[in-house]
Amino acid sequence: MKYYIRTFGCQMNVNDSEKMAGILQSLGYKPAEDWSEADVILVNTCSVREKPDQKVLSALGEFKKVKKNNPSAVIGVCGCLAQRAGYEILQKAPFIDMVFGTTNIHNLPKLLQQAKLGNKAIEILEEIDENENLLNQYPTVRENKYTAYVTVIRGCDKKCTYCIVPYTRGKERSRRIGDILREVQFLVEDGVKEVHLIGQNVTAYGKDLGDVKFWELLVAVANVKGVERIRFTTGHPKDLDEDTIKAMADIPQVCEALHLPIQAGSDRILKAMDRGYTQRDYLQKIELLKKYIPDIALSTDIIVGFPGETYDDYLETVRVLKEVRYDQVFAFKYSPRPGTPAALLTSIAPEEKASRWLSDLINMQKEITFENNLKYQDRVVEVLFEEKKEDGQLVGRTRTNKLVYSYGRDNLLGELVEVKINTVNRFSMEGIILEA
Ligand code: SAH
Ligand code: SF4
Ligand code: F3S
Numbered sequence: 001m002k003y004y005i006r007t008f009g010c011q012m013n014v015n016d017s018e019k020m021a022g023i024l025q026s027l028g029y030k031p032a033e034d035w036s037e038a039d040v041i042l043v044n045t046c047s048v049r050e051k052p053d054q055k056v057l058s059a060l061g062e063f064k065k066v067k068k069n070n071p072s073a074v075i076g077v078c079g080c081l082a083q084r085a086g087y088e089i090l091q092k093a094p095f096i097d098m099v100f101g102t103t104n105i106h107n108l109p110k111l112l113q114q115a116k117l118g119n120k121a122i123e124i125l126e127e128i129d130e131n132e133n134l135l136n137q138y139p140t141v142r143e144n145k146y147t148a149y150v151t152v153i154r155g156c157d158k159k160c161t162y163c164i165v166p167y168t169r170g171k172e173r174s175r176r177i178g179d180i181l182r183e184v185q186f187l188v189e190d191g192v193k194e195v196h197l198i199g200q201n202v203t204a205y206g207k208d209l210g211d212v213k214f215w216e217l218l219v220a221v222a223n224v225k226g227v228e229r230i231r232f233t234t235g236h237p238k239d240l241d242e243d244t245i246k247a248m249a250d251i252p253q254v255c256e257a258l259h260l261p262i263q264a265g266s267d268r269i270l271k272a273m274d275r276g277y278t279q280r281d282y283l284q285k286i287e288l289l290k291k292y293i294p295d296i297a298l299s300t301d302i303i304v305g306f307p308g309e310t311y312d313d314y315l316e317t318v319r320v321l322k323e324v325r326y327d328q329v330f331a332f333k334y335s336p337r338p339g340t341p342a343a344l345l346t347s348i349a350p351e352e353k354a355s356r357w358l359s360d361l362i363n364m365q366k367e368i369t370f371e372n373n374l375k376y377q378d379r380v381v382e383v384l385f386e387e388k389k390e391d392g393q394l395v396g397r398t399r400t401n402k403l404v405y406s407y408g409r410d411n412l413l414g415e416l417v418e419v420k421i422n423t424v425n426r427f428s429m430e431g432i433i434l435e436a
Contacts, residue, residue: 004038009046015149021141045081049335080168106134153199164337188226197232203239215247238276249292255399261301265316297400299328305354307345329365403428
């Protein structure tokens with residue numbers, strides 16, 4: 001029996017898919033090379049903007065064909081769109097056998113059994129399922145041998161006015177430190193060198209556990225023997241405090257990289273988004289980060305064309321990009337999401353203007369990214385090689401998350417190696433491995 005999982009959306013979904021692969025493998029399923037030969041197809045969906053919603057429906061249209069040759073194949077839909085609109089999807093695609101929400105993943109074995117008996121297996125709970133920690137017992141099945149995601153907090157309490165996530169993922173629930181450390185220990189024993197702690201808002205970690213702080217989690221993970229690098233995503237500017245920044249600077253394994261979404265530069269728009277900070281607050285955090293961690297590589301998310309955004313508002317965002325000089329910016333056009341407060345606002349920024357602002361901003365950022373990369377020319381950096389191409393080229397990342405290509409021995413895979421950068425391209429670098 002074989003399974004195939006198609007994943008849309010963010011790292012949370014990627015990690016959930018890795019868990020579902022773990023569950024399916026523990027039931028005896030093997031991964032299928034292609035969806036057409038699978039006995040179980042799972043589509044793990046995202047609903048953060050309208051585009052991903054549409055992609056899901058077209059993927060389902062394709063997967064439907066699996067039943068021609070294999071009528072007993074099971075097609076399941078899960079993830080954020082399933083949580084938000086599972087019954088709607090079922091109406092549009094009645095051939096689906098299984099629909100489950102974001103907090104019901106641990107029930108996959110039971111749901112699959114129902115579906116295989118020919119029944120529609122549906123489980124979408126409004127409330128968080130208290131048993132979701134049962135997920136702890138399953139391993140994750142990862143594509144990357146040396147770096148691994150570890151979910152540390154689920155859900156989000158922020159309720160930014162444009163965002164669907166709090167409705168698809170529920171309230172914040174931090175995983176217990178002991179459970180996280182056990183998972184990290186297991187991963188390290190499995191060969192993992194780099195642990196990437198993830199959550200919609202990791203900097204809120206521990207608020208629901210009483211007295212645990214996010215920086216204490218960082219310390220605890222760093223103390224697991226064998227953890228050589230730590231990253232975390234996403235931090236919220238409001239919850240990122242000086243203690244956390246100090247811990248980032250003090251803990252040798254925490255990489256000099258941070259994704260800190262600003263969304264907009266204009267205070268008026270930030271207020272309408274209910275982000276809980278001003279441009280000045282945000283820039284002060286950036287200043288603190290650069291003070292403690294001078295080499296830090298920063299990245300951010302931007303929304304262009306929020307309802308009521310004017311050209312002057314947009315220019316404030318441009319101003320921040322020019323001041324911070326991010327290494328990477330993920331910019332999107334605002335997309336109204338059903339049920340969110342912003343979807344009720346009528347003063348939409350004109351479509352064609354927002355599109356132009358977005359492409360101008362992306363082009364400007366491309367230059368900044370390239371200029372930042374040029375600073376790496378002739379520098380010696382630490383690279384964790386993760387993959388070998390067919391032509392023998394090794395591919396890895398610096399602590400600052402830059403992609404580096406090099407030629408060297410196979411047994412450098414999974415090792416932290418010093419590389420001297422000799423070529424800087426727009427999106428990657430090449431270098432020579434310095435052997436000890
Ligand atoms: N928890 C993270 C973001 C999760 S969603 C944070 O708070 O930063 C990932 C990104 O999608 C967001 O940072 C935002 O830039 C974008 N996004 C979310 N809702 C959106 C919407 N309605 N329209 C356009 N972009 C959106
Ligand atoms: Fe969405 Fe805001 Fe929560 Fe991020 S912090 S997931 S943008 S509500
Ligand atoms: Fe998408 Fe859900 Fe992540 S909406 S961005 S998959 S939390």
